[in-house]
Amino acid sequence: MKEKVDCIIVGQGIAGSVLAMELLDRGQSVKVIDNNHYHSSSLIAGGLVHPMSFRRTILSWRAEELSKFSIDYYKKKEQELDASFFEPLTFVRLFGSIEEQNTWYARRSEKPFDEVLQSFDEDWMRYDVECNFGAGRVEWSYRLFLNIFLPKVREYLEKGNCILNEKFAYEKLEVIENGVNYKELEADKIIFCEGFQYVNNPYFNYLPQNVTKGEIIVVKTKNLPEYVLSKNVFLLPLPDGNRILGATYDWDSMDLVPTQKAVDELLEKFEKISPQKPEIIEHRVGVRPTTRDRKPWLGQHPVEKQLFIFNGLGSKGVQLAPYFANKMVNYLMEEEKLEKEVDVARLTNKYFNQNVNKKN
Numbered sequence: 001m002k003e004k005v006d007c008i009i010v011g012q013g014i015a016g017s018v019l020a021m022e023l024l025d026r027g028q029s030v031k032v033i034d035n036n037h038y039h040s041s042s043l044i045a046g047g048l049v050h051p052m053s054f055r056r057t058i059l060s061w062r063a064e065e066l067s068k069f070s071i072d073y074y075k076k077k078e079q080e081l082d083a084s085f086f087e088p089l090t091f092v093r094l095f096g097s098i099e100e101q102n103t104w105y106a107r108r109s110e111k112p113f114d115e116v117l118q119s120f121d122e123d124w125m126r127y128d129v130e131c132n133f134g135a136g137r138v139e140w141s142y143r144l145f146l147n148i149f150l151p152k153v154r155e156y157l158e159k160g161n162c163i164l165n166e167k168f169a170y171e172k173l174e175v176i177e178n179g180v181n182y183k184e185l186e187a188d189k190i191i192f193c194e195g196f197q198y199v200n201n202p203y204f205n206y207l208p209q210n211v212t213k214g215e216i217i218v219v220k221t222k223n224l225p226e227y228v229l230s231k232n233v234f235l236l237p238l239p240d241g242n243r244i245l246g247a248t249y250d251w252d253s254m255d256l257v258p259t260q261k262a263v264d265e266l267l268e269k270f271e272k273i274s275p276q277k278p279e280i281i282e283h284r285v286g287v288r289p290t291t292r293d294r295k296p297w298l299g300q301h302p303v304e305k306q307l308f309i310f311n312g313l314g315s316k317g318v319q320l321a322p323y324f325a326n327k328m329v330n331y332l333m334e335e336e337k338l339e340k341e342v343d344v345a346r347l348t349n350k351y352f353n354q355n356v357n358k359k360n
Helices: 014-025 063-081 098-107 146-159 195-200 260-270 314-334 344-359
Strands: 003-010 030-034 086-088 091-094 117-119 135-138 142-144 163-165 173-176 179-182 185-192 212-220 228-231 233-237 243-246 279-288 297-300 307-311
Touching: 003 014, 014 030, 014 146, 014 307, 014 314, 030 146, 063 086, 063 142, 063 146, 063 314, 098 117, 146 163, 195 279, 195 307, 212 260, 212 314, 233 260, 243 260, 279 314, 297 314, 297 344, 307 314
Parallel strands: 003 030, 003 185, 030 163, 091 228, 185 307
Antiparallel strands: 086 142, 091 135, 117 135, 173 179, 179 185, 212 243, 212 279, 228 233, 233 243, 297 307
């Protein structure tokens, strides 16, 4: 006899974890299928969140709403899971030019920049830091320790018999009239939260492939302050005294091979922060599920109405996941309409229908 659940979730990265917790909080029965894939972008990521797009000194998409929602969410989850994985950060932007400095201080007179962009005074002579044009502090910045949060969620799911530790086999999925069957499971619906693995999903591989390979290195440094430094790259202190230096963006590759090119790029950018030569301790690679319009994919398959997707959160996944998991569950349980800019249906005509027409 099959085990009956309301929902199967494929993937336990940041998207699948937060969505599973949201569904359970709303009284839904859930079974997550995940093989603890080492190269999940969620495990590779530094978990660093800030609300800025520094190239033009503007706030990232819906930064105020998403930042405040996610901060409240992770604080509550610390209490529920009895663990410490959320840490507010002092995030310092080292200005690269007098023009950037001027833009920063001009922005501070506008809302909501007046809440986000702050002045920052430091005696830089104390440190081995290149700071010729001053610096500013960014509010709404934090770190989610994904190496603690994701295992804690997994532990919670295991205690509730809500997770299968295995690789999902698409050929075992049977779509039936009022749900789906998968091996010994029967569910009303299945939601794919697979990260970049969606490109191998026979139901959703019509979506444009736009994944981004990212590499970071863990480095040992000397005489640097114990807060985040940003200048073309970020330098994030770790509890063991080392730092994460990252990250690269490679839109032409989706392999998981570490490259010397990425190391060279990161070290070259590090020179703009500090003249010292850091010691490389570790090199990590992941692939981000990015989208062309930089908006996530939420919603239903165009034909198989029991199949759903919650993906495409990209490099802002930690920030986006709580808010949009809430919206996804409202959509699933309360028939609340998804916003057009995140509804995967926005891609149906251009990608799904064209593929069907080509096959016909």
